[in-house]
Amino acid sequence: MAGGGLTSLGAYxxxxxxxxxxxALVGGYLIYRxxxxxxxxxxxxxxxxxxxxxxxxxxxxxxxxNRSAADLYAFWRNLENLSRFMQHLEVVRVQxxxxxxxxxxAPGGTVVEWDAEIVEERExxxxxxxxxxxxxxxxxxxxxxxxxxGGRGTVVTARLEYVLPAGRFGATVAKVFGKAPEQQxxxxxRRFKSIIEAGEAPTTAGQPSCREEER
Amino acid sequence: MRAxxxxxxxxxxxxxxxxxxxxxxxxxxVKITTTAICGSDLHLYDGFIPTMEPGDILGHEFMGExxxxxxxxxxxxxxxxxxxxxxxxxxxxxxxxxxxxxxCDNSNPNAWMPELLYGFSPAGLYGYSHMMGGYAGGQAxxxxxPYADVGPIKVPSGLRDEQVLFLSDIFPTGYQAAESCxxxxxxxxxxxxxxxVGQLAIKSAFLLGAERVIAIxxxxxxxxxxxxxGRAETxxxxxxxxxxxxxxxxxxxxxxxxxxxxAVGLEAHGTTLDAYYDRAQASVAAQxxxxxxxxxxxxxxxxxxxxxxxxxVRRVRGxxxxxxxxxxxxxxxxxxxxxxxxxxxxxxxx
Numbered sequence: 001m002a003g004g005g006l007t008s009l010g011a012y013x014x015x016x017x018x019x020x021x022x023x024a025l026v027g028g029y030l031i032y033r034x035x036x037x038x039x040x041x042x043x044x045x046x047x048x049x050x051x052x053x054x055x056x057x058x059x060x061x062x063x064x065x066n067r068s069a070a071d072l073y074a075f076w077r078n079l080e081n082l083s084r085f086m087q088h089l090e091v092v093r094v095q096x097x098x099x100x101x102x103x104x105x106a107p108g109g110t111v112v113e114w115d116a117e118i119v120e121e122r123e124x125x126x127x128x129x130x131x132x133x134x135x136x137x138x139x140x141x142x143x144x145x146x147x148x149x150g151g152r153g154t155v156v157t158a159r160l161e162y163v164l165p166a167g168r169f170g171a172t173v174a175k176v177f178g179k180a181p182e183q184q185x186x187x188x189x190r191r192f193k194s195i196i197e198a199g200e201a202p203t204t205a206g207q208p209s210c211r212e213e214e215r
Numbered sequence: 216m217r218a219x220x221x222x223x224x225x226x227x228x229x230x231x232x233x234x235x236x237x238x239x240x241x242x243x244x245v246k247i248t249t250t251a252i253c254g255s256d257l258h259l260y261d262g263f264i265p266t267m268e269p270g271d272i273l274g275h276e277f278m279g280e281x282x283x284x285x286x287x288x289x290x291x292x293x294x295x296x297x298x299x300x301x302x303x304x305x306x307x308x309x310x311x312x313x314x315x316x317x318x319c320d321n322s323n324p325n326a327w328m329p330e331l332l333y334g335f336s337p338a339g340l341y342g343y344s345h346m347m348g349g350y351a352g353g354q355a356x357x358x359x360x361p362y363a364d365v366g367p368i369k370v371p372s373g374l375r376d377e378q379v380l381f382l383s384d385i386f387p388t389g390y391q392a393a394e395s396c397x398x399x400x401x402x403x404x405x406x407x408x409x410x411x412v413g414q415l416a417i418k419s420a421f422l423l424g425a426e427r428v429i430a431i432x433x434x435x436x437x438x439x440x441x442x443x444x445g446r447a448e449t450x451x452x453x454x455x456x457x458x459x460x461x462x463x464x465x466x467x468x469x470x471x472x473x474x475x476x477x478a479v480g481l482e483a484h485g486t487t488l489d490a491y492y493d494r495a496q497a498s499v500a501a502q503x504x505x506x507x508x509x510x511x512x513x514x515x516x517x518x519x520x521x522x523x524x525x526x527x528v529r530r531v532r533g534x535x536x537x538x539x540x541x542x543x544x545x546x547x548x549x550x551x552x553x554x555x556x557x558x559x560x561x562x563x564x565x
Binding site: 064066152153183186187190193194197198199200201202203204205206207208209210211 | 216218220222230232233234235236238239240241268269270271272287303305306307308309312320321322323324326327339348349350351355359361362
């Protein structure tokens with residue numbers, strides 16, 4: 001724990017100065033793990049799936065939010081809200097009852113776009129989506145909502161899956177970032193929770209200090 | 216504006232920085248009229264708190280006048296006088312709804328840092344390291360107050376700043392310590408440390424029904440204040456013949472105090488073996504930030520090390536939910552002047 005803390009705090013100076021850049025970097029990494037033709041979510045849900053060219057990266061995290069499942073479901077089901085708390089996303093455009101177009105920023109300012117389809121939904125319980133065959137990236141996600149004990153809000157479990165690109169690039173990126181996708185997922189859920197509960201995500205970006213770059 | 220900025224260990228300076236602005240809908244900007252230096256600011260000054268950055272604005276005990284309120288703040292308007300509790304709280308999460316404001320789930324934008332170091336993140340704090348949110352502090356002419364519809368306490372006209380400023384931190388902190396003791400009529404409470412928190416813990420212990428309070432320190436002025444203003448009996452642990460545990464036992468007919476309050480915390484001084492061990496450890500650790508720790512506790516206080524179990528001691532600790540302390544503390548809005556009895560000499564620095 002202490003060692004992990006030290007290592008992470010070592011990276012702190014970089015991320016603190018440019019949290020958006022850091023988020024984009026990690027988000028971009030997730031996106032670049034895409035390959036073609038596999039829908040990991042279908043696999044999870046026991047739906048028909050295409051053959052996987054390599055092991056998909058799977059990230060799953062839970063958070064408890066002090067609101068009803070119905071409120072959370074409604075917010076998430078409007079996929080255009082996703083870019084408010086998934087900071088690597090530029091925009092998600094809803095194009096139909098289940099179809100959407102996603103635009104993300106990747107490292108180096110590259111923009112990555114793909115179309116996705118909602119493949120499963122149960123009102124106030126579950127939403128699952130998957131990128132369409134032929135997309136630039138191969139990614140899938142799901143979010144589940146279930147009531148916490150004693151009426152203490154709703155447990156939200158989000159899962160994202162990506163397939164690593166083949167070759168040296170994928171391996172290098174995977175090495176550099178290690179467990180960052182899990183941390184990224186924590187931050188996504190934390191931000192979702194803050195926006196839903198407090199109406200805004202906490203920030204200090206733009207506050208005064210006696211540092212040259214902020215004067 | 217002018218603000219007190221941290222540049223490194225034992226290096227803080229007043230400098231010119233930009234004025235704060237509204238960044239989120241629930242923000243307000245407060246023009247500071249009075250602020251204090253907290254004992255815990257000394258830990259920043261002495262370099263014990265990790266994730267400080269040169270240029271950070273210090274200060275978490277402040278009050279003033281609302282200059283501007285964000286569109287999400289309906290209960291404050293320009294001109295309102297407010298005391299700002301040092302813990303930043305959203306008011307709507309699980310913990311805030313239970314008035315555990317210092318555990319707010321949503322107010323720390325850098326929550327991942329304490330999560331890595333401690334397992335969980337507490338609420339964000341003003342001017343107290345990036346691990347605690349990196350918020351600019353209030354030892355400045357102006358401050359930005361997030362979730363301003365929750366934290367700030369409106370000050371009724373007729374009360375001077377000096378009468379209410381302590382509601383920002385040290386009064387609720389001392390009060391929580393006493394409240395945590397579960398004081399019963401007839402109880403004797405021992406208070407280690409007679410700085411501002413200790414003085415207010417003494418007062419709070421009496422307010423909550425203690426029959427006797429025994430205060431321990433080594434600074435003559437503080438011991439004198441504890442006796443004069445706090446009506447406490449005192450032990451000067453720096454006296455050559457002092458043996459705090461034995462004296463406490465003797466003063467209580469062999470039974471010992473019913474409750475003990477550690478109002479010292481970090482960077483304690485002491486004369487026991489434990490105290491010297493802590494100090495040695497801290498002086499080494501201080502070179503190895505960010506995991507520095509400082510001596511905690513003080514001579515004779517049963518901090519652990521095998522003493523809690525045989526005594527059946529129940530130990531309670533935690534950051535004060537400052538806003539809650541205010542609401543539940545001896546400070547009814549329509550009651551008597553809440554701070555009239557406070558020791559004026561405790562104002563300002565620890």
